[in-house]
Amino acid sequence: xxxxxxxxxxxxxxxxxxxxxxxxxxxxxxxxxxxxxxxxxxxxxxxxxxxxxxxxxxxxxxxxxxxxxxxxxxxxxxxxxxxxxxxxxxxxxxxxxxxxxxxxxxxxxxxxxxxxxxxxxxxxxxxxxxxxxxxxxxxxxxxxxxxxxxxxxxxxxxxxxxxxxxxxxxxxxxxxxxxxxxxxxxxxxxxxxxxxxxxxxxxxxxxxxxxxxxxxxxxxxxxxxxxxxxxxxxxxxxxxxxxxxxxxxxxxxxxxxxxxxxxxxxxxxxxxxxxxxxxxxxxxxxxxxxxxxxxxxxxxxxxxxxxxxxxxxxxxxxxxxxxxxxxxxxxxxxxxxxxxxxxxxxxx
Amino acid sequence: xxxxxxxxxxxxxxxxxxxxxxxxxxxxxxxxxxxxxxxxxxxxxxxxxxxxxxxxxxxxxxxxxxxxxxxxxxxxxxxxxxxxxxxxxxxxxxxxxxxxxxxxxxxxxxxxxxxxxxxxxxxxxxxxxxxxxxxxxxxxxxxxxxxxxxxxxxxxxxxxxxxxxxxxxxxxxxxxxxxxxxxxxxxxxxxxxxxxxxxxxxxxxxxxxxxxxxxxxxxxxxxxxxxxxxxxxxxxxxxxxxxxxxxxxxxxxxxxxxxxx
Amino acid sequence: xxxxxxxxxxxxxxxxxxxxxxxxxxxxxxxxxxxxxxxxxxxxxxxxxxxxxxxxxxxxxxxxxxxxxxxxxxxxxxxxxxxxxxxxxxxxxxxxxxxxxxxxxxxxxxxxxxxxxxxxxxxxxxxxxxxxxxxxxxxxxxxxxxxxxxxxxxxxxxxxxxxxxxxxxxxxxxxxxxxxxxxxxxxxxxxxxxxxxxxxxxxxxxxxxxxxxxxxxxxxxxxxxxxxxxxxxxxxxxxxxxxxxxxxxxxxxxxxxxxxxxxxxxxxxxxxxxxxxxxxxxxxxxxxxxxxxxxxxxxxxxxxxxxxxxxxxxxxxxxxxxxxxxxxxxxxxxxxxxxxxxxxxxxxxxxxxx
Numbered sequence: 033x034x035x036x037x038x039x040x041x042x043x044x045x046x047x048x049x050x051x052x053x054x055x056x057x058x059x060x061x062x063x064x065x066x067x068x069x070x071x072x073x074x075x076x077x078x079x080x081x082x083x084x085x086x087x088x089x090x091x092x093x094x095x096x097x098x099x100x101x102x103x104x105x106x107x108x109x110x111x112x113x114x115x116x117x118x119x120x121x122x123x124x125x126x127x128x129x130x131x132x133x134x135x136x137x138x139x140x141x142x143x144x145x146x147x148x149x150x151x152x153x154x155x156x157x158x159x160x161x162x163x164x165x166x167x168x169x170x171x172x173x174x175x176x177x178x179x180x181x182x183x184x185x186x187x188x189x190x191x192x193x194x195x196x197x198x199x200x201x202x203x204x205x206x207x208x209x210x211x212x213x214x215x216x217x218x219x220x221x222x223x224x225x226x227x228x229x230x231x232x233x234x235x236x237x238x239x240x241x242x243x244x245x246x247x248x249x250x251x252x253x254x255x256x257x258x259x260x261x262x263x264x265x266x267x268x269x270x271x272x273x274x275x276x277x278x279x280x281x282x283x284x285x286x287x288x289x290x291x292x293x294x295x296x297x298x299x300x301x302x303x304x305x306x307x308x309x310x311x312x313x314x315x316x317x318x319x320x321x322x323x324x325x326x327x328x329x330x331x332x333x334x335x336x337x338x339x340x341x342x343x344x345x346x347x348x349x350x351x352x353x354x355x356x357x358x359x360x361x362x363x364x365x366x367x368x369x370x371x372x373x374x375x376x377x378x379x380x
Numbered sequence: 381x382x383x384x385x386x387x388x389x390x391x392x393x394x395x396x397x398x399x400x401x402x403x404x405x406x407x408x409x410x411x412x413x414x415x416x417x418x419x420x421x422x423x424x425x426x427x428x429x430x431x432x433x434x435x436x437x438x439x440x441x442x443x444x445x446x447x448x449x450x451x452x453x454x455x456x457x458x459x460x461x462x463x464x465x466x467x468x469x470x471x472x473x474x475x476x477x478x479x480x481x482x483x484x485x486x487x488x489x490x491x492x493x494x495x496x497x498x499x500x501x502x503x504x505x506x507x508x509x510x511x512x513x514x515x516x517x518x519x520x521x522x523x524x525x526x527x528x529x530x531x532x533x534x535x536x537x538x539x540x541x542x543x544x545x546x547x548x549x550x551x552x553x554x555x556x557x558x559x560x561x562x563x564x565x566x567x568x569x570x571x572x573x574x575x576x577x578x579x580x581x582x583x584x585x586x587x588x589x590x591x592x593x594x595x596x597x598x599x600x601x602x603x604x605x606x607x608x609x610x611x612x613x614x615x616x617x618x619x620x621x622x623x624x625x626x627x628x629x630x631x632x633x634x635x636x637x638x639x640x641x
Numbered sequence: 642x643x644x645x646x647x648x649x650x651x652x653x654x655x656x657x658x659x660x661x662x663x664x665x666x667x668x669x670x671x672x673x674x675x676x677x678x679x680x681x682x683x684x685x686x687x688x689x690x691x692x693x694x695x696x697x698x699x700x701x702x703x704x705x706x707x708x709x710x711x712x713x714x715x716x717x718x719x720x721x722x723x724x725x726x727x728x729x730x731x732x733x734x735x736x737x738x739x740x741x742x743x744x745x746x747x748x749x750x751x752x753x754x755x756x757x758x759x760x761x762x763x764x765x766x767x768x769x770x771x772x773x774x775x776x777x778x779x780x781x782x783x784x785x786x787x788x789x790x791x792x793x794x795x796x797x798x799x800x801x802x803x804x805x806x807x808x809x810x811x812x813x814x815x816x817x818x819x820x821x822x823x824x825x826x827x828x829x830x831x832x833x834x835x836x837x838x839x840x841x842x843x844x845x846x847x848x849x850x851x852x853x854x855x856x857x858x859x860x861x862x863x864x865x866x867x868x869x870x871x872x873x874x875x876x877x878x879x880x881x882x883x884x885x886x887x888x889x890x891x892x893x894x895x896x897x898x899x900x901x902x903x904x905x906x907x908x909x910x911x912x913x914x915x916x917x918x919x920x921x922x923x924x925x926x927x928x929x930x931x932x933x934x935x936x937x938x939x940x941x942x943x944x945x946x947x948x949x950x951x952x953x954x955x956x957x958x959x960x961x962x963x964x965x966x967x968x969x970x971x972x973x974x975x976x977x978x979x980x981x982x983x984x985x986x987x988x989x990x991x992x993x994x995x
Binding site: 103156159160162163164166167168170171172174175178179182183184185292296299300303339340342343345346347349350353354357 | 732734736781789790791793794795797798799800801802804805806808809929933936937940944969970971972973974977980981984985988989
């Protein structure tokens with residue numbers, strides 16, 4: 033299909049080739065770690081924190097789409113579900129609903145429930161294959177959005193929950209800028225590492241084999257359906273903590289967080305960044321966040337209303353899908369290819 | 381339990397490896413398989429012959445569960461597998477090759493075989509990466525060796541010659557501990573030398589491994605089997621030994637006469 | 642590759658045979674269905690005993706939920722049938738379909754505002770939205786044939802852009818297209834809601850416009866069915882749904898056929914927008930709502946099948962209306978549950994084409 037997908041990595045030679053980490057990766061990691069010394073609090077949380085969180089949610093989509101061939105629109109919903117669960121099980125401004133569990137209980141249970149939710153959604157979506165996935169997951173996401181908006185007793189209706197705070201322990205307020213940045217960076221790094229690891233483990237290899245050739249995989253003894261559902265579970269596990277971080281960042285969770293707009297935005301982020309590699313979604317997320325924050329001024333400067341932001345996002349997405357289906361990542365790789373080896377690759 | 385009993389029975393020869401009763405397959409209005417009843421003993425090697433469109437490949441697809449039979453029952457070593465999904469049948473020791481290329485072109489030969497070994501192992505969902513001395517990797521290497529592909533083991537499958545891809549198909553079917561194999565035209569497009577190689581591989585299989593082979597090349601087919609089933613328009617119309625079939629005048633006219641182009 | 646995913650789960654050959662054969666094959670299901678129909682007719686026509694009213698509330702509530710559900714189903718059918726038609730022939734999951742609906746509604750509103758004419762606004766909406774559909778097929782989708790996922794992603798991008806452009810032009814207000822005088826007001830139906838103590842029967846009064854529009858959508862549905870099953874173009878479309886390679890090989894100007902079907906499907910969505918704008922109202926967000934309704938309808942009914950769209954639309958319309966009457970907080974769950982059940986037991990949809 034047209035949208036870029038990473039090739040199957042070599043299984044039997046994994047040990048030999050995994051050693052080399054390029055210097056650019058080391059530099060990026062270093063910059064990210066010392067970021068609090070470089071950036072203001074606003075940039076730390078509102079730009080980098082937000083981008084890392086959105087990037088992680090989009091990463092869970094990249095995993096499913098890139099390695100499993102399943103473009104799932106339910107990932108933002110899974111993240112939002114985890115956020116809702118933390119608000120319901122833990123503490124929030126809506127004291128008549130929130131159960132007030134301590135965070136060390138509420139957070140794991142919320143993640144567990146969100147994984148369950150993601151797995152069930154996946155089980156529904158994999159009943160049919162191909163282009164149905166996008167339709168069914170979109171329908172699930174929409175149903176959840178409308179449900180949270182209508183349901184007052186459990187989900188707090190239209191207004192949702194406010195006053196959902198990150199915990200304070202070891203004498204640290206984990207919502208203050210620097211610790212919160214490290215929380216976001218920590219989970220993003222773990223999630224990224226997990227994806228990189230899993231796609232070369234037997235489970236990930238099987239998943240990619242199923243993406244390329246489900247019939248053959250079944251004839252080799254693989255339970256295609258079970259593998260796909262397990263992939264949804266894994267992706268939900270990546271997205272759920274990010275959803276909780278997002279809720280802590282905003283201090284609230286409401287239907288708007290899991291609306292159709294945000295659901296599509298995650299797809300936009302993943303596709304624009306590039307579905308080819310796990311780093312793509314983070315690039316897309318950073319771009320999205322920067323646009324979100326600074327496009328307003330730019331639009332106004334151009335004499336347009338700040339509301340035209342969506343137009344910008346839509347056009348950017350369209351241009352990507354039409355002209356560089358493998359996203360910015362693909363664009364970058366092609367450009368590097370052309371400049372570094374102009375002699376032996378004249379034709380391309 | 382039931383499987384253990386079935387296995388013991390099969391060892392004594394009272395249970396057939398493959399037992400098809402009244403298997404029918406419809407595609408819309410088209411009757412691709414019409415009431416096929418067939419039994420193959422464990423260790424038996426059987427050729428299915430017939431012109432194009434006789435329903436041979438459809439029969440294999442129904443046996444492996446690539447798509448379900450419309451009606452009828454299929455037993456594998458005594459166990460009713462009619463409603464089993466494909467992977468469950470494979471895990472019970474059934475294997476097949478494909479006539480059409482369903483290989484992983486972007487992977488190396490070794491990785492293709494590794495996936496096949498993984499599919500019938502318990503580590504399918506493992507999150508641990510394989511080490512170089514992994515047992516599955518070892519068995520994959522052994523299989524690559526068995527089908528004489530050592531020299532291209534690290535090559536991408538897409539870069540392989542046609543004949544080598546056919547050999548790789550056979551290797552994928554031999555992964556794990558197969559009890560019965562289905563070969564779908566393994567010799568199609570092979571050079572005479574490669575055919576000889578294939579015949580050697582088939583004849584070298586352990587005696588307990590029975591198989592059904594669909595093959596247009598009579599020289600290959602009749603050299604590697606002990607019984608023959610003839611199909612025509614979705615039905616079975618004759619069974620016998622290779623000698624009987626070759627000598628049968630009706631068969632001569634219907635199939636051998638003009639089916640060899 | 643193009644059709645590998647979508648319909649592969651369909652059981653080929655399950656559709657054969659007429660009504661009699663189906664009844665023969667599933668006697669229990671047929672009996673249950675017949676019983677359900679009888680019970681249903683009784684519920685609508687009979688004077689409700691007190692016991693029943695205690696259970697289900699007043700008959701008026703039940704019957705008006707029923708009528709609202711059926712007429713809403715008619716609207717859903719109009720939207721979803723274009724979606725399903727486009728998918729059936731071109732394997733294009735057009736997620737900008739809701740935008741076409743909303744665009745049609747806005748166009749009709751502006752037309753009615755400018756001219757005061759209601760019926761011609763249908764024509765305006767149909768033609769202009771059909772032109773948009775035509776342009777999309779000719780300029781965009783024909784260049785990425787067979788790339789299902791990419792096409793769908795493009796339609797997502799388009800829906801974002803369209804939504805913002807429409808917001809730019811028409812703003813964020815709610816609009817309702819005024820009902821023309823000759824359709825305004827209620828109509829007396831022969832359905833008895835209640836019998837007063839003095840023996841006088843109370844009849845259901847129902848908005849005339851909704852009934853007329855429902856009748857129109859039934860007519861459109863029947864005409865479509867006839868067109869697809871009895872005409873040459875319809876035959877080509879059916880052949881294309883079954884086997885595109887064969888159609889392409891037969892020398893039919895397939896690109897022209899694709900463009901026409903895309904235009905027609907889009908035009909239907911535009912017309913549905915007029916209906917929706919008259920029934921309810923149009924505003925930003927309605928595009929998503931009706932896109933989702935179409936999705937659920939075609940998933941339930943079977944993607945690519947027009948009778949499936951009709952059945953799905955009816956089921957979802959009824960589920961939504963009965964849900965909002967009897968279980969308001971969980972109304973959305975009803976239509977969703979139907980989708981889940983269908984996916985669990987018949988993933989290819991109730992009336993799948995194969």
